[in-house]
Amino acid sequence: MRWRTNALARFIYHFGMNPEARPTASSLENLGRSTVAAYAEGVALLGFVGESAAALGQCIAHPSRMRWRPFLHNIGSAGVGALPIVGLLSFLLGVVVAYQGSGQLRQYGANIFVVDLVGISMLREFAPLITAIIIAGRSGSAYAAQIGTMAVTEEIDAMRTLGIAPLEVLVLPKILALLIVLPLLTVFADVCGVFGGMIMARAQLGVGFDEFLERFTKVVSVTTFLIGVGKAPVFAAIIAVVGCFQGFRTKGGADSVGRQTTRSVVQSIFLVIVADALFSIAFSALDL
Amino acid sequence: MPITTAKPEDAAVIEISKLSTHFGDHVVHADLDLDVHRGEIFAVIGGSGSGKSTLLREMILLHRPDAGTIRVLGVDLQNIDDAAALALRLRWGVMFQHGGLFGSLTVLENIGLPLREHRTLDDAAVDALAAQKLALTGLDPEVGAQYPAELSGGMMKRASLARALVLEPELLFLDEPTAGLDPESAGEVDQLVRKLRDGGGLTIIMITHDLDLLWQLADRVAVLGDGKVAGIGSMAELAQMDQPAIRKFFAGPRGRAALEQSKGQAVAPHAASLRR
Incomplete structure (x- = not known):
């Protein structure tokens, strides 16, 4: 029996799980470790933002260094390719908002106010947010997976040794493409969402399309629209930077690619919602 | 060739002195010194974790050492600016x-x-x-x-x-050129490296575990151990040294077999002439 326990101990030791060196970590220790890890990652993210900004500055100073092919490719894949899913989901969101509101509004005979409800909530909050979340899941993850795979297969190293800056080829085109595409997708989501609301308003509340649009132009100001679309570039920067950053942090084998991809989606959605909350506070302070 | 510092023979294309690298508490290189001469096939060997891959990465500007100097083709890598780094990168080739x-x-x-x-x-x-x-x-x-x-x-x-x-390029870095290949493909890579050397002018630095490649092609071999160069010389010279880090490579059954085989090859022409 003794040799068996010895063998087990050696096995455990061999795989770096020495029971003496690493007793079951207390929750306090785990908290400490994850805090340190999160802090280190935050610092690294900040460093990456700085590097990307410097590379962007270089590209603006020397426009000939801009990589147009990957830029256009990213506009196609992140923008045009996302139109169906963004359109469908924001349409459904408009339907849901109008449907949920219709029960309450009908009780007070305030049917026409469904226009205010759908118009303002879609343009100001829901359309930018749902678009950003879809793009984080669709493009942010693709960025992390692409760069992560390239890191694992030594393509990033090869790029550096061939004198091609990975930031210029892999990161800047993605950031710039998303900065252009996300506001446009948000406008598309506005249209589809409001259209969903219109259909529901006619079916549930008897508010016709003409009536809906007439009131829409009166109650929804240009400011509301601009606030929604104005948030999109910020969300775009968050999604692209976090996706690329997590891709570059990939170390080791293929399993690491999956892990970093997941992290990129979780982090970018988290940061997008935090940014949206900060916008709400800022706008209310500014009385917008 | 556009090298002003080049002396025809023996000019060092890579000079490494007092190189130190560590990852956290783990010391990879401690005051490592190494020179690679122009036109030779230079191999770096060592156990896993001995820092040979890190050394390669430091030579090709993918990793910055913590201390010490590396000069490649006469250029100091420590305080190199972007333009000089690009110019240098175009003078070497890397096979990953x-x-x-x-x-x-x-x-x-x-x-x-x-x-x-x-x-x-x-x-x-x-x-x-x-x-x-x-x-x-x-x-x-x-x-x-x-x-x-x-x-x-x-x-x-x-x-x-x-x-x-x-x-x-003037310099060619090969990272494990035959790892993961079947013997036939590995033999073809051997031939290819030989052909490149015979083409002339090219200095080849490789990291490898492949004993055949080492015996047949490497002019000089550096064995890394404990963060330093434990021994340097041709394979025949290394086989005579008795530091433990070096012995490991020759004492194992594969090492002995390769050693015997290389002796056999050296003897073979002689034996053939006797028979005649």
């Missing part, structure tokens, strides 16, 4: 262990990429030069149109070598 070919480009586009980036040539000229390097590494012209994912391990390494050679 897994090829490092870009998956989104065909083999021919991969090979031609350095030319497209750094030379002003039209597409036809780039393709012609790339096809020439492809042929040099013994790959069929049809391979040029394939994507890296469609290639076997040996073909991938050859394509990677072709890309490393396309800018006519």
